[in-house]
Amino acid sequence: VPISVPPLALAPSHVTSGLKPTEGASDSGPAAAAQTFGSVLQQAMGNLQQVQSAADQSMVQLATGQSVDLHDVMIKTEQANLTFQLAVQVRNKLLDAYQEIMRMQM
């Protein structure tokens, strides 16, 4: 059974590009599906890291008085915050799913 997880991205391009390999993996066996699932997760975590460090950088720029646009810093920070919250929720769902499977009677 292929499990598809939405990538933790706010940009629509990431959503489509992140979901495609998982959808196509349904007919190429569970091993391939597992690999794509892992890579989707990895990609999502990489994106989270990227968004976070972009927000951190603009925050430090504001703190050091470099001429940055205030709205830019706020938007980047809120995007990082929301992306992180989404990541936590996806993690919670994943753990729930895992526990559900572990409780199954075989």
Place this chain on the structure above:
Amino acid sequence: VDQSTKVNPAGGLFDDVPSRALRFALNGLSRRLQTISNNVANVDTPGFTAQKVNFEDTLQSALAGPGFQMGGLTLLHDATNHLPGLADDTGQPTPAVVANLENAHRNDGNNVNIDKEMTSLSETGLTYSAAGQLMTIRLGQLRTAIREGH
């Protein structure tokens, strides 16, 4: 690994570089607001020399220097007439207040430029509240992690 997201292994939950930079900036901005108030209050005091706070350069060189990696925020001052920041009771260095000699002194020996002070007041107030908001969001993110999203 990106330098800005590096967490000091010897430090605690709140010792990542952006958080420390924000805290230092908030201290500096707060001190600047106090200094502006003092300057405005003394606009008619004969012989009064305006004061200013410059923490940005200090913070920038501290970020570039080894201090941020070693754990302690070291204060580096490049000009001889800059007073080194005095550490407060938490051991954190505080931004230095220096005499503002950019403006010419008036006949009564006072060099407060009220227009400049008011402009600086707006700018500092705005940046202060923005930095405070960023700090709140940052701490909220930590809260999200601790509570696992609940």
